[in-house]
Amino acid sequence: MSKTALKANNSKLEWVDVIEHVYESRIDAVGLNERVASLATRSIKKESKLEALNMIVSMCDLTTLEGEDTKGKISQMSAKAVKPDPGDKSIPSVAAVCVYPSLVSIAKEKVKNSNVKVAAVSSYFPSGQVPMDSKILDTKFAIEEGADEIDIVINRKAFLEGDYRKVYDEIVELKEVCKDVHLKTILEVGDLRTYENIRKASLISLAAGSDFIKTSTGKLTVGSSRQACYVMAKAVLDYELWTGVQAGIKVAGGIRDAKDAIRYLVLINEEMGDNWLTPDLFRFGASSLLDDVLKQIRKLKTGAYQASYYFPRG
Amino acid sequence: MIEIKKTYKNYVDGKYVRSESGKTYSVKLGNEHFELPLTSRKDIRDAVVSSKSGFKKWNSTSPYTRTQILYRLSEMLEGNRKSYLSILQNSSFTKKYAEKDFENSIQKIIWFAGLADKWEQLVGNLNPVSGEYFNISHQNPIGVVFSLNKNTISLSQLILSILPPLTVGCSVISLSNDSGLLALKFAEDINNSDLPPGVLNILSGDFTKLIDDVSKHVEISLVSIHDNLSQEAIKKIEVNASESVKRVKINPSTEGISSILPYLETKTVWHPKGT
Numbered sequence A: 001m002s003k004t005a006l007k008a009n010n011s012k013l014e015w016v017d018v019i020e021h022v023y024e025s026r027i028d029a030v031g032l033n034e035r036v037a038s039l040a041t042r043s044i045k046k047e048s049k050l051e052a053l054n055m056i057v058s059m060c061d062l063t064t065l066e067g068e069d070t071k072g073k074i075s076q077m078s079a080k081a082v083k084p085d086p087g088d089k090s091i092p093s094v095a096a097v098c099v100y101p102s103l104v105s106i107a108k109e110k111v112k113n114s115n116v117k118v119a120a121v122s123s124y125f126p127s128g129q130v131p132m133d134s135k136i137l138d139t140k141f142a143i144e145e146g147a148d149e150i151d152i153v154i155n156r157k158a159f160l161e162g163d164y165r166k167v168y169d170e171i172v173e174l175k176e177v178c179k180d181v182h183l184k185t186i187l188e189v190g191d192l193r194t195y196e197n198i199r200k201a202s203l204i205s206l207a208a209g210s211d212f213i214k215t216s217t218g219k220l221t222v223g224s225s226r227q228a229c230y231v232m233a234k235a236v237l238d239y240e241l242w243t244g245v246q247a248g249i250k251v252a253g254g255i256r257d258a259k260d261a262i263r264y265l266v267l268i269n270e271e272m273g274d275n276w277l278t279p280d281l282f283r284f285g286a287s288s289l290l291d292d293v294l295k296q297i298r299k300l301k302t303g304a305y306q307a308s309y310y311f312p313r314g
Numbered sequence B: 001m002i003e004i005k006k007t008y009k010n011y012v013d014g015k016y017v018r019s020e021s022g023k024t025y026s027v028k029l030g031n032e033h034f035e036l037p038l039t040s041r042k043d044i045r046d047a048v049v050s051s052k053s054g055f056k057k058w059n060s061t062s063p064y065t066r067t068q069i070l071y072r073l074s075e076m077l078e079g080n081r082k083s084y085l086s087i088l089q090n091s092s093f094t095k096k097y098a099e100k101d102f103e104n105s106i107q108k109i110i111w112f113a114g115l116a117d118k119w120e121q122l123v124g125n126l127n128p129v130s131g132e133y134f135n136i137s138h139q140n141p142i143g144v145v146f147s148l149n150k151n152t153i154s155l156s157q158l159i160l161s162i163l164p165p166l167t168v169g170c171s172v173i174s175l176s177n178d179s180g181l182l183a184l185k186f187a188e189d190i191n192n193s194d195l196p197p198g199v200l201n202i203l204s205g206d207f208t209k210l211i212d213d214v215s216k217h218v219e220i221s222l223v224s225i226h227d228n229l230s231q232e233a234i235k236k237i238e239v240n241a242s243e244s245v246k247r248v249k250i251n252p253s254t255e256g257i258s259s260i261l262p263y264l265e266t267k268t269v270w271h272p273k274g275t
Helices: A003-010 A015-023 A027-038 A048-061 A070-081 A101-110 A131-143 A157-160 A164-179 A193-207 A226-243 A258-272 A289-302 B041-060 B063-079 B081-090 B096-115 B119-123 B153-167 B180-190 B211-217 B231-242 B259-264
Strands: A062-065 A096-099 A117-121 A149-153 A184-185 A213-214 A247-254 A282-286 B010-014 B016-018 B024-029 B031-038 B125-127 B133-141 B144-148 B171-176 B200-204 B222-225 B246-248 B264-272
Touching: A003 B246, A015 A164, A015 A193, A015 A226, A015 A258, A027 A226, A027 A258, A027 A289, A048 A062, A048 A258, A048 A289, A062 A070, A062 A289, A070 A096, A070 A101, A070 B010, A070 B119, A070 B133, A096 A101, A096 B081, A101 A117, A101 A131, A117 B096, A131 A149, A149 A164, A157 A164, A157 A193, A157 B119, A164 A193, A184 A247, A184 B144, A193 A213, A193 A226, A213 A226, A226 A247, A226 A258, A226 B016, A258 A289, A282 A289, A282 B200, A289 B171, B010 B041, B010 B144, B024 B180, B031 B180, B031 B200, B041 B144, B041 B171, B041 B200, B063 B081, B063 B096, B063 B180, B081 B096, B081 B125, B081 B133, B081 B180, B096 B153, B119 B133, B119 B259, B153 B171, B153 B259, B171 B180, B211 B231, B222 B259, B231 B246, B259 B264
Parallel strands: A062 A096, A062 A282, A096 A117, A117 A149, A149 A184, A184 A213, A213 A247, A247 A282, B144 B171, B144 B222, B171 B200, B222 B246
Antiparallel strands: B010 B016, B010 B200, B024 B031, B125 B133, B133 B264
């Protein structure tokens, strides 16, 4: 089926069309690496940098996903999410806090008077190695607790075994549970290994109804990379061309400093256009990134390099 | 035979690195010119990041181990006696002066190595209070120290500008200008003496271009100047440093127990006496 024909008659891809595109996935890895490397060399001048840093703050999903998370830790982090730097009112709130389902209600209570959203990871994050019923239960629970956004993981077992239909069906089923709640699907690019696989997983997740696709869980040593982000950006653009639906991208895992984060913004701006530079369509999953961004903002304003103990913990 | 000349490099985080800027400056040694890295503002920032983690490691190393590591530093120097003497003599010093400077350096390292596990007894205090309490003033290393080396070429001077903070557990960033070559040569012996990476970073370059970056950097806790700067420059350092309540020491003493005092912070604790 031609691309124009697809665009004309539906806003959602059927499985037959999805699988056709999935099998068509071919990526020139050498060219991609060079393009991504060249985008990283752009120099950003002072005023633009300040704007970019503020933008990064507003795009952050401030995250803690540890076994040791307690009510206290979530309260502290949520307070920081609302006012990242109490000493500087011009700095916006972050986009969301991201926690385990059992801690959603605590985070929700803490951010209720702000525009900060609460995201929960579900479907047995980070492995997803449980029966479908459990994933549904996990997701339902998070939504009942009040989560505004749900981050799920794709079934990598099924994906790597080549059972793409199962991956698709699971996401469709979870999207039905989510209804209007924002669904972010984590591909875990470190497990997928090749660019082709990242593109395939992206297309499957988008076609199954994900509002966002997300690079990583942050639990692997291989987290997000700008290359993976690039592949996903192209998949999102193609999906928009075919269906008219705009989906978002969330990069997470291993993005620790402001400089790296700015390079992601450059990549998105160059490849997708500046209408993607909004928290509705682009997010950073961050724990230590926010601290560095706050430090850099104050450095730009005062000229002095900062120590992290001048900023709130969280 | 083709003569192979050494490229001297900065020593940061346990590695030999060129300046990130790629810039160098020229120093003369005998009849030869050497290009030393001209430390940039970014290099300073990298050194601070490394020193911060170095401080954590060094401060948590036991004083006894610090003693042994510093002693080993003197052993490493002794093994390279010839090359130090040749650098000093090629810097137009007499053989006698060069030998004296070198001997002096070794003696000073051994003296400070010995002090490393004894200074706490010497400078700590049990304060008299009118009550059934112990009141103890405990001394702690201040953190990351930036030290500007004197502009005259002398190994013992370099070592005395570094050792007092190092002895008490601070990490040190040392910057030398004209004496850069000797300092970078010394960096090669640090690498062999078991000092953890980041504890001592040795840089070469022009301090006047780095004044703001050093004195404003919040994570540098103390700036010690062992060189003669203009009143204007000192004033600038002090004003910048006040923003982050940073200590500034101009030509601090390098002799005896008083040499370590600037690098200490006092923490006082109360503890009830058992009866």
